[in-house]
Amino acid sequence: MGGPPREVAAVRAAVRADLRAVAAARPGALVLVACSGGADSLALAAATAFEAPRAGLRAGAVTVDHGLHPGSASVARDVEVACAGVGLDPVLTTRVAVGRSGGPEAAAREARYAALQALADSSGAAAVLLGHTLDDQAETVLLGLARGSGTRSLAGMPPVRGVFRRPLLGLGRAAVRRACALEGLEAWEDPWNADRRLARARVRHDALPALEAALGPGVAAALARTARALREDADALDELAERRDPFRDGAAPVAELLAAPAALRRRWLRRAALAVGCPAGALAAAHVDAVDALLLRWRGQGPVHLPGGATAHRACGRLLLTPAGGDPTG
Structure with a gap:
C-alpha cells in the first residue's frame, strides 16, 4: 500500500517533529491548532489530527472571529465544521474586538494573539500551532527590511515562542496548499490577503514576484534562511545584552x-x-x-x-x- 501524497507527507512530517517536542515535555497534553479556514491552517489541522494521537497527545482547534468582514461568523462556523471533520476535539471559537492602534493588520494580530494565549491558558493547552509557511517568513523579513528596525526585525517569526509553535516554516506555501487540496478540504480565502492597501498583500503579490523575476527562483527560501541566521545572532546578542x-x-x-x-x-x-x-x-x-x-x-x-x-x-x-x-x- 502506498503512502500519502508527497505534499501531505511533508506537512505531516513537519508537524510530527514539532509534536514530539511537545510530547516529550508534556505527555498526553492538549495542543490547539489556530485555524482561520485558509488552506495553510486547514492543512495544519488535518496533519495535527493525524499525528497527535500517534504522539500521545490530544488535539483541538481554535478559530478567532475578528468581525472584520461581512459573514465572518458564518466563516467561523464553517471552520468549526471542517476542524471537527478531520477529528479535532475540542473546537473552540472566540470573537475579538479589533482596535486601531498600529493600523488594521497590527491591531488584528494583537487581538488574535491575545485571544489565542487566553484560550491556551484557560484550556491548559501545551501549545498553539500556527500555520505560517516559508513564504510568510519571507514576507515578514521584507516587511522588517522596509521598516529598518534592525536585526531582530529581520529575524522573522521564531519557530517557537512561549506557547506558540510554527511547524510549517520550512515548507513553501504552494506545497502546503497542495496538501490541503489533496486532503479534500475546502479552504476560505481571507479577502485581506488580496487587499493591496495592506503592506503584506503588496509584498505577497507584487514585491516577492518582482524579486523572483529579477533574481531568479529561490528568493523566498533565501530570505527564510537569512532570517534563521539573523535570529541566531540576535538571540546571542540579546542574551549578552541582558547579562551586562x-x-x-x-x-x-x-x-x-x-x-x-x-x-x-x-x-x-x-x-x-x-x-x-x-x-x-x-x-x-x-x-x-x-x-x-x-x-x-x-x-x-x-x-x-x-x-x-x-x-x-x-x-x-x-x-x-x-x-x-x-x-x-x-
Missing part, C-alpha cells in the same frame, strides 16, 4: 554606554525604553537612534520623546529614561 545591562531604575552611566559596542548599546537602549512603558510595536529604530544621539552627538539638547509618553534625557553623566508622567529632566 547597565541600566538601573531607568538610568545608566554615559561612559559605560559609550564604551560598549553599538550592537549592545542599542539593545540596552531599547530594553530601557520598553521598561519605562514604550509599546514594543510602536518603538522603531528611529526612536532608538534619537536616544543614541544623546550619547553620540551630545550638544546639551533637551529630552527625546518616545512612544507611550516616555522620555529620554541626559544629565550629570547619566542617561535617564522616564515613564509617562515622570519628570523628563531627571
